[in-house]
Amino acid sequence: MELLNRLDNVIKKDKKINPQYMKDVIKSDIFYLLNNYFEVEYNDIDIDIDLTENNLYSLTIVASGDRMKAMQIIPR
Numbered sequence: 859m860e861l862l863n864r865l866d867n868v869i870k871k872d873k874k875i876n877p878q879y880m881k882d883v884i885k886s887d888i889f890y891l892l893n894n895y896f897e898v899e900y901n902d903i904d905i906d907i908d909l910t911e912n913n914l915y916s917l918t919i920v921a922s923g924d925r926m927k928a929m930q931i932i933p934r
Contacts, residue, residue: 881905888919896923 885905892898898921906918 877907881907884917888921892921892923895927895929896921897925897927898923 889900903921908916
């Protein structure tokens with residue numbers, strides 16, 4: 859619990875926005891990225907942000923999708 863309180867404080871001080879808003883923005887970006895490669899729903903993505911004891915951010919992203927999209931070759 860202390861770690862979560864520290865995370866909230868650090869994010870508020872660093873970004874002057876609330877932690878849930880920051881998670882929502884990151885989730886939106888991850889959804890946009892993954893949606894290029896997979897059939898994935900926004901609600902099938904879960905993001906956790908923790909602050910480690912040495913003040914580093916630890917991100918855990920879990921996503922599930924129905925299938926991979928066909929890849930196209932990028933010209934050189």
